[in-house]
Amino acid sequence: MKPDREKRMLWENPWGYTESFIIGIGLLLTGFALEMFVGRQSAFELVFPYNLYIFLGFNLILVILYKWFSKNQIVRWLLKVPASITSIVLVTFMVLLMGIFPQINSTNALVNTLGLNHITTHWAFLLIIIFFLTCLGLVTIKRIAQLKWKNFGFVLNHLGLYLALFAGIVGSGDLQRLSLDTYEGSPSIHALDMNNQKVELPFAIYLKDFKIEEYNPKLALVDNEKGELVHNNGKNLYLIDSGKVYNFEEYHVRILKFLESSGRIENGYAFVNEQGSPPSAEIEVINTKTKDTVKGWISSGSFRHPFESLKIDAKYSMVMTIPEAKKFSSDISILNIDGSRIETTLEVNKPYSYKGYKLYQLSYDDAMGKWSTLSVIELVRDPWLPVIYTGVFMMIAGAVYMFWMGNKFKKETK
């Protein structure tokens, strides 16, 4: 480590923070100028095999720079902490812009001209990321080349980040995210990509059954005039179930009967199991102040049947909320051109991998709720994922190492 040295002229060896920031700000301004006068670049959308060439070519250049040009002024500068810190600060600055300006279409002319609402595809971001990766890559190569065990943690962290970040960026052009609407009882083969273009899949998906498990509906108090839910002192709403007793403000509520699936009859509800039969409950509400008692039925309704609330006094009514999904899943068959088929179940958080695609349970027809016969499946293809995950798991190992070692190293070398 270098002690602070005596005065040194600008651009005199070795370059420090001043030079680093001049260069860094130069890159930043160049980026903004390109953004304004050249317009959108598509470097982040490079597709195979060009992104692979870039990835390998860049790595090769860094190795060459390190091996044969390490005496060069610029390479020496790039290998030192001031350049790295500058690049980290500049990346932070760009991301800060992202954290301040919403990354959506803007009506503000300045935001549009400067491209502040699409930082991830901004020229300045590209240039600075290249600067950042150069610093990170070179210092990683340097430490790997030293072949010392004490660099183990360093290499895990720096190489891990390098791989995850670099592969994530160049790989984003190969990332394919498709959404496929499947209907019970029929095969689907045409998916839509992110730009709503039709894409034919190399296999078809047949939805056998879409299933939802729901939580019980919740009980809520509604203001008759405003029609809004009354917040129960910040507490959560109560789940409805037979025999439960709850207190809302001065009201004492007893749930006499809960029917998961029911239909309206003359003076109440009875069990019915049909398409669109909503849940219902018979409740008794006692006002503990006035001792008034109200008894009656409430129902959340469904796409088929209206909801029903119970007016308990001039001010409030009791309602039943629409049940929330606890779990939803699709039983599907994947049909191949050669006639073979695979049966599987997709569930949220439990995707299925097939032929380079990952299949996710995405959504369903909300309005139909548990009677939905539509299941939306997302198909994601990300051929760079193995590289990215290699980096991610190296960083995880690096973090564990860091936790265990603390900053011991520094104390020893000092």
Place this chain on the structure above:
Amino acid sequence: MTWLDFPLFSMSIIGLWIIGFIFLGISYKKEQFIKWSFAFFSIGWFVLIYFIKDLWIELDRPPMRTLGETRLWYATFLPLVGFLTYFRWKFKWFLAYSMGMAGMFLVINYLNPETYSKTLMPALQSPWFIPHVLVYLFSYAVLAASSFVAIKGFIGIRKQKFDIATIQLADNLVYIGFAFLTLGLLFGALWAKEAWGHYWTWDPKEVWAFLTWMGYLIYIHYRYFHPQKNKQALTILALAFVVLIVCWFGVNYLPVAQASVHTYTQT
């Protein structure tokens, strides 16, 4: 075993832990009492494990569907990480913090019986969810502690009585806290991949989490290269903590928060 038995169990656990706390307090004066503290913390912990095991068998599924259930897991893993950190770094305050947090989650469950059944949306029902939240809890605690140390350092510099041990402690805390922060970020990414199909989407919360991470990264590298410039390093540390606070509390108030997946508004 069901939630009906929970008040009995949670109160016994809390009771045991309180005794553990008392011994931990005494151990600042008389070191040998730390053993008693460990003993009571551990017995309480085993009672908790026993409860979860039976609840799991009773429900016939991992108890990870409701908010009350996830709190049980927090209460289980917090002591574990606290102990691990204690055995490595001997921070008693950190052990106290993790036991205190774990106890707090038990108390929340005890006081809000209705949240036993508060629903958890399917995307949150992931094995990555609990580690993701937990390591963040730890990282914020350790990094907050590093900021207190930084304040002590500033005062030291002002009074011209700066002790090098202060900034070394800050360093160590930042390394540990940063390790947890990295894990939190990466577990979040792995979870997002399983749940939403992509590991990183520059969602506002992700943006600010990344900024926090970068802030501490600057500190680490600055310290490594300029071990003598204490004041500047402490300033960086203070700034990084400001970003952390924004990330923790402030993101929801920023104009960018409109479309964040991380703001779960419950109706």
